[in-house]
Amino acid sequence: MYCPNCHRLFEEDVCPECGALGRRPKEDDYCLMSRREAIWAGMLADVLKQEGIECIQESEEGAAMRTLIGTGLGYTLTYVPYSDLERADALEEALFNAEAVVTDDAEGGEEDSERDPDDMEQKAALDPGPASDPEE
Numbered sequence: 001m002y003c004p005n006c007h008r009l010f011e012e013d014v015c016p017e018c019g020a021l022g023r024r025p026k027e028d029d030y031c032l033m034s035r036r037e038a039i040w041a042g043m044l045a046d047v048l049k050q051e052g053i054e055c056i057q058e059s060e061e062g063a064a065m066r067t068l069i070g071t072g073l074g075y076t077l078t079y080v081p082y083s084d085l086e087r088a089d090a091l092e093e094a095l096f097n098a099e100a101v102v103t104d105d106a107e108g109g110e111e112d113s114e115r116d117p118d119d120m121e122q123k124a125a126l127d128p129g130p131a132s133d134p135e136e
């Protein structure tokens with residue numbers, strides 16, 4: 001369902017954010033797809049525009065959610081039409097996965113316990129998986 005007040009999609013019948021009764025989303029309903037720091041939101045908007053997806057962005061500070069900010073970092077909310085939501089989600093994922101690899105480059109290697117984006121790949125590589133012997 002879709003909440004026209006919060007521009008959110010959710011599974012329930014009633015908006016978990018404001019309690020309003022949701023309705024089925026229409027193609028041109030703008031949906032909240034992303035909440036990012038302003039600099040990343042700007043990059044996201046560029047990518048979306050390149051793909052011909054129209055997006056609306058607003059500062060979260062205007063959205064009366066100051067308790068969530070607290071840190072002084074301004075967050076930007078990005079909305080895209082429902083019809084473009086899936087594509088926009090995929091683009092965002094691709095964009096920020098790529099960014100994570102570049103920016104999360106911790107040199108020194110003293111803190112191995114840090115979350116490592118390669119961890120899952122390494123596990124897969126370590127497990128050759130010859131579990132299925134035909135016979136002996």
Ligand SMILES: [Zn+2]
Nearest residue numbers: 003006015018
């Ligand atoms: Zn709502």
